[in-house]
Amino acid sequence: MLSNIAAPSQPLSRILAVGTGVPPHSYSQEELLDIFRVDDPRIRSLYLNSAIKRRNLTLPPIGPDGARRLESQGELLRKHVGSGLDMARAAIGECLGKIGATPRDVAYLCCVSSTGFITPGFSAKIIKELGFDTGCSRLDVVGMGCNAGLNALNAVSGWAVANPGKIALMVCVEACSAAYVFDGTMRTSVVNSLFGDGAAAIAVGAGTPLPAESAERAAKAPAVPIVLKFASRIIPEASEAMRYEWDDDHGKFSFFLDPGIPYVVGAHAEETVAALLDGTGLRRSDIAHWIVHSGGKKVIDSVRVNLRLTRHDLRHTTGVLADHGNLSSGSFLFSYQRLSEEGRTAPGDHGVLMTMGPGSTVETALLRW
Numbered sequence: 001m002l003s004n005i006a007a008p009s010q011p012l013s014r015i016l017a018v019g020t021g022v023p024p025h026s027y028s029q030e031e032l033l034d035i036f037r038v039d040d041p042r043i044r045s046l047y048l049n050s051a052i053k054r055r056n057l058t059l060p061p062i063g064p065d066g067a068r069r070l071e072s073q074g075e076l077l078r079k080h081v082g083s084g085l086d087m088a089r090a091a092i093g094e095c096l097g098k099i100g101a102t103p104r105d106v107a108y109l110c111c112v113s114s115t116g117f118i119t120p121g122f123s124a125k126i127i128k129e130l131g132f133d134t135g136c137s138r139l140d141v142v143g144m145g146c147n148a149g150l151n152a153l154n155a156v157s158g159w160a161v162a163n164p165g166k167i168a169l170m171v172c173v174e175a176c177s178a179a180y181v182f183d184g185t186m187r188t189s190v191v192n193s194l195f196g197d198g199a200a201a202i203a204v205g206a207g208t209p210l211p212a213e214s215a216e217r218a219a220k221a222p223a224v225p226i227v228l229k230f231a232s233r234i235i236p237e238a239s240e241a242m243r244y245e246w247d248d249d250h251g252k253f254s255f256f257l258d259p260g261i262p263y264v265v266g267a268h269a270e271e272t273v274a275a276l277l278d279g280t281g282l283r284r285s286d287i288a289h290w291i292v293h294s295g296g297k298k299v300i301d302s303v304r305v306n307l308r309l310t311r312h313d314l315r316h317t318t319g320v321l322a323d324h325g326n327l328s329s330g331s332f333l334f335s336y337q338r339l340s341e342e343g344r345t346a347p348g349d350h351g352v353l354m355t356m357g358p359g360s361t362v363e364t365a366l367l368r369w
Helices: 029-035 041-048 073-097 122-130 145-162 186-192 215-220 261-277 297-307 315-324 328-342
Strands: 013-021 026-028 054-056 106-113 137-142 167-174 198-206 226-234 242-247 252-257 289-292 350-357 361-368
Touching (some): 013 145, 013 328, 029 041, 029 054, 073 252, 106 122, 106 328, 122 167, 137 145, 145 167, 145 198, 145 328, 167 328, 226 261
Parallel strands (some): 106 137, 289 350
Antiparallel strands (some): 167 198, 226 361, 242 252, 350 361
């Protein structure tokens, strides 16, 4: 079905390419339980029934007793920066390589992270480390959580539309293992059983030609979608359900996730999608591709039930959860990459991107191939 969105007076932004990066070491849930010497049956059940098979992590160093030792907040921040830059370098290289671009071709860089607080932010560090042009405009989105990737993509897409012919790059950098607290409680164990480390980069542009594109390359490249619109819903009554805050008991920052958040998110998914499709002439049944944040088994199931989707619809979402865990703001780009590599999109197809996180917020974007 064709949408009723009027032809714009200026070109819409389009997704040019996506790239991802993870730490070199991957661990199964069973391996992690053994490494951290967890014998509490409740916590073991939490890990083993999470629908997560493996996660890439940068684990704490080994202490004199052979166990992984507790890291100070300073050590965690250094991990956040060091591991984050390594992952970002890999993601950016893969992303730009797909369109034959280099960091110097990027005119706008937006970096997203919620797993550490540093000044200057990742954008300045990446521009320096990777050799971006020093005239590159930049933005750091910090502390918004798992939904932040779509918040930032909205800003990046807007910049691309306002600057046709130039490449804008968004990079989500989430070293979640730099935000772990180990105290044996169920509260921290929920977080420790769920999140993995990863970075994802997405290149966006509007208008043609872009600096690194050529007619030959464009002819060989797979079809890329345009970004039609965004819609979001904030849930004020659940504003404290997901938090990253200072923990006096441990002297470091710590995540908190309310057990009821999957059901809150699921209950508001339908109205957010309805707002996204409003005025387009599209129904939910017209959406061929669904890319949903890999927030956890219960979150995914709640969204699937409330939107009346099939397990096949969310195959990339559950696949990323199984192979990487919850990657925070970059999770949806890992899923989008799998959809892109699957080769099942066709001209005229519509897709929905959905993320959710602290606030509490549900974010969506509508794509058309």
